[in-house]
Amino acid sequence: MFRLTESDLNRREEYLRGSFPLLYDVELRQTLYSVFWRVGRSSFFMLFALLLLPAVLHAQSLAIDPNALDLGVVGVGVEARASVSVENLQDDALEVIVGISGDGFSALSDTLRLDGKGSGSVEVRFSATVAGEHAGELTLQVAALFKDERLVVPLQAIAVVPTLALLPAEGLDFGAMPVGQVATAAVIVKNTGTVPVTAGRMKVADLQGPFSIAGDIGLWPAPGDETRIDVTFAPTHAGPVASEFAVAATDFGAWSIPLRGSGTVAQAAFSPLPQVGLDFGTVEVGQRLTRRVTVLNQGQAELYVENAAIEGAAFVLGTGDSSATIAPEGRLDLSAAFVPQSEGDRSGVLRLSTSDPQAAEVAIPLAGRGQISPPRIEIIHGDIDFGSVSIGGT
Structure with a gap:
């Protein structure tokens, strides 16, 4: 009992x-x-x-918890939700009219029905378009005959915008980079605020330029965290270029840091000129005549010479001259020899590849003539004394 x-x-x-x-x-x-x-x-x-x-009319019908509702710090444009518990202290069922006021505050329902001694909850929502402190009221009005009970729950929230920092603050300077090569450096996006970023975009300002974001951007950093973004620089022409790495969203504005770099190219020059070629002239069959072919680098980047070779049986490339690297303002001397094995005109080609986009494949014509000179007879003037010789003898 x-x-x-x-x-x-x-x-x-x-x-x-x-x-x-x-x-x-x-x-x-x-x-x-x-x-x-x-x-x-x-x-x-x-x-x-x-x-x-x-x-009886003044007896309290409802109990609420909490008596005041603080939705805390909320990002601008982000919705926060919280509930107020309501308990019916009476034996009879009650209908409660829900009202709410205050910029950014709203209630999920405008009516709450409670059984006798029953309980329920009112969901309060908050979403602000302007940063700052916000206040409102949730009112609960008992709808009953001879009853005028009205409870008020103060509401408050603080709306803030996300705060980001881009590092390095001075931006990225890739320096001089040969055209055709790629360099990578990192931008750090750090969330220095108290709320997460819900939407936005990270990008390079000039999408058609030599700067680009490598790989997947990933998620926005949580408050206190940071995200690494790899930026690549792949110059397509000589000279300085500049752009920006920017982050932007409607709820926090925009930040950016500069991106800088300079494209360099190698510039090859040849002596003799390819359109003129190299003429060895006339060389005795079996003899060897060596001439020099010079490759100059008149650009700002290293010039790579590769796959140097000679076509033509009468011509020979010097040993170890098939590939080389030429520094800016430097030179490379290649040796080519003409070794005719028979009489007549002979031709060949010196071919090589370079890293200069304007002289990627080069062909220098070679020419020469082989000859066999007649024997040289020299008569020495003077008397020849054969001495005494028998008749019929030699």
């Missing part, structure tokens, strides 16, 4: 005293007792009901 403890009885006593103070008024009870005998039973109970009606 269920029994009330002494503490339960005390709490009930406090509740009754607070809700029905007239019942604990000694003088009132004596007066009611006197009236009971004077007016009769039926009239007495009607009078007693009228006396109790104000107390």
